[in-house]
Amino acid sequence: MRALLYRLRQKIKTRAKNKKIFVQAYAAFKKTGTTSTEGYTALLDLYCSSNGKFNEKIHKEIIVSNPPKKITDSVNGIIGKISPADFTNINTILNKDGYYNFDKKVNPELVSKIYNYALKANTVTAPLYDKKIVFDPKNPISEIYRFEQNDLINNTDIQQLIMDPVLINVARNYLGCEPIFDFPAMWWSTAFLKDASSEAAQLYHFDLDRIKWLKIFIYLNDVTSENGPHRLIKSSHLPGAKPQELLNRGYARIPDEDILKHYKPDDFLVVIGDAGSMFAEDTKCWHKGTPLKSGNRLVLEFEYTSSLFGANYPKFEVKNISDEFKQFCINNPIYASNFTFKN
Ligand SMILES: [Fe+2]
Structure with missing residues (x-):
């Protein structure tokens, strides 16, 4: 039980750290058009640890400033x-x-x-x-x-x-x-x-x-x-x-x-x-x-x-x-x- 709790805490800590790296890397990307290696690695880790939910959430935030043409x-x-x-x-x-x-x-x-x-x-x-x-x-x-x-x-x-x-x-x-x-x-x-x-x-x-x-x-x-x-x-x-x-x-x-x-x-x-x-x-x-x-x-x-x-x-x-x-x-x-x- 104690080992399980420890693993869970570690997971939460890693995810929070990756989110911070991602946010910083995305802000830099907006200025330079380049993604840092740490930023991309954080995206991969966050995709896997959230089972894809992280990508969907970020995507929804990104597209607000780029609405689709109505056809x-x-x-x-x-x-x-x-x-x-x-x-x-x-x-x-x-x-x-x-x-x-x-x-x-x-x-x-x-x-x-x-x-x-x-x-x-x-x-x-x-x-x-x-x-x-x-x-x-x-x-x-x-x-x-x-x-x-x-x-x-x-x-x-x-x-x-x-x-x-x-x-x-x-x-x-x-x-x-x-x-x-x-x-x-x-x-x-x-x-x-x-x-x-x-x-x-x-x-x-x-x-x-x-x-x-x-x-x-x-x-x-x-x-x-x-x-x-x-x-x-x-x-x-x-x-x-x-x-x-x-x-x-x-x-x-x-x-x-x-x-x-x-x-x-x-x-x-x-x-x-x-x-x-x-x-x-x-x-x-x-x-x-x-x-x-x-x-x-x-x-x-x-x-x-x-x-x-x-x-x-x-x-x-x-x-x-x-x-x-x-x-x-x-x-x-x-x-x-x-x-x-x-x-
Ligand atoms: Fe493929």
């Missing part, structure tokens, strides 16, 4: 026309499940343009991180090939998607504020390793770069049970929904056998879909990519956030820019606040 008409975008009622439905499901699978697909022409770019563009991969290479589907040398984010930002087809008003409105509704475009990511996954790779995020984990965010994933080739479908645990993004026993491991990757004990079989979702399929996820949900049995998988991912507090990444340098994208960024300074422009 009352239908919006036309890469998946066609979405009505206000559709947006409400998407947001309700996203809040409940942490996941929404769009029934409409991304324009096939755009998908094939980006797919063809991915076959020719340089990637970085372990163990050759210092050397950019082109992915050879017939001769993979790694389980994952990542595209550099600055290269993606400078691709005008990807800029087209970044400007998509449907995606932005989904993020706006979910975050309850004007979203910031945080980053694009794109990568090939291969069957090079047959076992789950931590490097390729093939063990269950949650993301925590920011206080609150939303990710959009677009499959750029057909994804079946063979070539590494995305998996997630429905509703595990909700505050209080993660087993404390697992959160006590911190910001860690969790073996399947440990996760399986805590959730019902129905909560485990596997996302299969043809090229152009798109889904949104709050990746506070436990999630992972399935190790591939054969073939390869090409995924494009965007992250939208309410604040850039958290992991420190350099701002993106946009050099190759369409006039439309330039104008769009001028008109949407909050959304484009993570971009810098050359010329």
Whole structure:
């Protein structure tokens, strides 16, 4: 009993200390745009010790000064026309499940343009991180090939998607504020390793770069049970929904056998879909990519956030820019606040 009380007191003390560090780090971030290492570590600890409640509370405080634009008409975008009622439905499901699978697909022409770019563009991969290479589907040398984010930002087809008003409105509704475009990511996954790779995020984990965010994933080739479908645990993004026993491991990757004990079989979702399929996820949900049995998988991912507090990444340098994208960024300074422009 005495030991239990002692542990409880220690926990309360640590949480109070972390809150103080966070408040100081957030105040400094507002002035400098940079997050201190201690501030980010405090955020991670507070997420785990409060089972996500801390992030929700802070997010609500942050968005007060950044109210969302009111969109009352239908919006036309890469998946066609979405009505206000559709947006409400998407947001309700996203809040409940942490996941929404769009029934409409991304324009096939755009998908094939980006797919063809991915076959020719340089990637970085372990163990050759210092050397950019082109992915050879017939001769993979790694389980994952990542595209550099600055290269993606400078691709005008990807800029087209970044400007998509449907995606932005989904993020706006979910975050309850004007979203910031945080980053694009794109990568090939291969069957090079047959076992789950931590490097390729093939063990269950949650993301925590920011206080609150939303990710959009677009499959750029057909994804079946063979070539590494995305998996997630429905509703595990909700505050209080993660087993404390697992959160006590911190910001860690969790073996399947440990996760399986805590959730019902129905909560485990596997996302299969043809090229152009798109889904949104709050990746506070436990999630992972399935190790591939054969073939390869090409995924494009965007992250939208309410604040850039958290992991420190350099701002993106946009050099190759369409006039439309330039104008769009001028008109949407909050959304484009993570971009810098050359010329
Ligand atoms: Fe992840």
